[in-house]
Amino acid sequence: MYRKILMRMRMRMRMMNATRKVVVGWAKEYKRYLSTTTTNQILLSPPLVSVDLPEIWGSTSTLYHHHPSQSPVSHAKIINGKSIAEEITSRVASNVKRMKESIGKVPGLAVILVGQRRDSLTYVRNKIKACEEAGIKSVVAEFPDSCAEEDIMTSLSKFNEDPSVHGILVQLPLPEHLDEEKILNLVSLEKDVDGFHPINMGNLSMRGREPLFVPCTPKGCLELLLRSGVEIVGKKAVVIGRSNIVGLPIALLLQRHHATVTIVHACTKNPERITCEADIVVTAAGVPSLIRSSWLKPGAVVIDVGTCPVEDPSAEYGYRLVGDVCYEEALSIVSAVTPVPGGVGPMTIAMLLCNTLDSAKRLYGFT
Numbered sequence: 045m046y047r048k049i050l051m052r053m054r055m056r057m058r059m060m061n062a063t064r065k066v067v068v069g070w071a072k073e074y075k076r077y078l079s080t081t082t083t084n085q086i087l088l089s090p091p092l093v094s095v096d097l098p099e100i101w102g103s104t105s106t107l108y109h110h111h112p113s114q115s116p117v118s119h120a121k122i123i124n125g126k127s128i129a130e131e132i133t134s135r136v137a138s139n140v141k142r143m144k145e146s147i148g149k150v151p152g153l154a155v156i157l158v159g160q161r162r163d164s165l166t167y168v169r170n171k172i173k174a175c176e177e178a179g180i181k182s183v184v185a186e187f188p189d190s191c192a193e194e195d196i197m198t199s200l201s202k203f204n205e206d207p208s209v210h211g212i213l214v215q216l217p218l219p220e221h222l223d224e225e226k227i228l229n230l231v232s233l234e235k236d237v238d239g240f241h242p243i244n245m246g247n248l249s250m251r252g253r254e255p256l257f258v259p260c261t262p263k264g265c266l267e268l269l270l271r272s273g274v275e276i277v278g279k280k281a282v283v284i285g286r287s288n289i290v291g292l293p294i295a296l297l298l299q300r301h302h303a304t305v306t307i308v309h310a311c312t313k314n315p316e317r318i319t320c321e322a323d324i325v326v327t328a329a330g331v332p333s334l335i336r337s338s339w340l341k342p343g344a345v346v347i348d349v350g351t352c353p354v355e356d357p358s359a360e361y362g363y364r365l366v367g368d369v370c371y372e373e374a375l376s377i378v379s380a381v382t383p384v385p386g387g388v389g390p391m392t393i394a395m396l397l398c399n400t401l402d403s404a405k406r407l408y409g410f411t
């Protein structure tokens with residue numbers, strides 16, 4: 045009886061050691077990957093399928109060295125999304141130039157814009173401007189608020205068929221009377237540069253599957269973390285908000301990068317208690333100054349996706365943009381934080397350029 049137990053224990057120890065070797069080996073491999081970017085590679089994010097670990101559970105306490113900083117950090121790093129986005133845009137531009145020179149083709153983006161929402165008009169204008177900067181061809185199909193679903197479907201079908209269009213996006217949100225699901229389902233999988241097609245989203249959520257495109261804002265958040273040298277493996281991450289555009293896909297991405305992820309949402313009891321244990325906080329609640337200093341762990345890294353206009357008579361247009369995080373309070377506690385504006389927003393657009401370029405490269409087999 046004792047011999048049997050002893051043998052079982054030895055066996056288990058051997059399995060745990062094997063697992064440890066795989067995980068440590070993988071972590072080293074992953075670090076090496078991050079430190080070797082080639083000239084044509086624009087982003088630090090590795091191909092998704094390569095970050096898969098064997099599903100063997102065991103004690104990992106000796107594998108990852110966790111150094112929680114207990115003392116308040118007074119000099120938080122401000123993660124400058126605007127300048128990172130500019131750098132990425134110029135890399136996309138040189139790739140586009142190279143593509144044009146060698147195969148005589150440029151990537152093309154088609155945008156569907158419905159209605160006159162001020163924020164949507166701004167975002168689409170900025171996307172078109174960014175395409176111009178990068179040498180990407182763009183076209184916008186504009187529809188009135190009251191348009192029929194059929195008109196959008198017809199326009200989408202034309203873009204799906206057009207060989208000069210490599211990326212298609214439908215600016216969200218759509219007016220209430222339109223069926224968002226039906227419309228997004230019609231976008232060709234190969235041109236779905238927003239990554240909102242249920243097959244792309246489904247593949248993102250499954251182990252060993254690779255979506256053709258990752259949604260732009262979450263991809264931008266991840267790139268900011270990687271470029272800021274933030275270690276993700278084994279860290280506690282809290283995502284605030286569960287939208288299809290940000291909350292859900294960023295939670296999936298962080299999990300793929302081996303963080304332990306908790307999603308906090310409007311129905312969560314005591315979200316402050318959960319969030320204040322996180323090493324990484326990504327917040328996309330859209331509630332100005334929701335995240336006070338008491339919500340944050342000293343030394344945490346905070347990515348603020350919230351962008352809300354609040355009245356400010358002293359501002360140029362009578363309003364200014366604020367994030368979910370009480371920025372001034374966070375500065376004295378966290379180790380790094382993104383500002384609003386100038387943090388995640390510009391990265392969303394830079395990632396759209398990357399996805400559009402990738403789509404064209406994939407079609408032409410251009411590397």
Ligand SMILES: Nc1nc2c(c(=O)[nH]1)N[C@@H](CN(C=O)c1ccc(C(=O)N[C@@H](CCC(=O)O)C(=O)O)cc1)CN2
Nearest residue numbers: 166167213214215216217238260385386387389390392
């Ligand atoms: N089809 C999509 N719709 C929406 C998406 C999306 O990714 N695809 N995301 C958001 C809006 N969005 C992109 O469309 C977006 C939001 C913010 C910014 C940005 O650059 N913000 C700036 C401030 C800009 C300003 O002056 O208003 C910043 O934060 O610095 C870009 C794109 C919802 N819809």
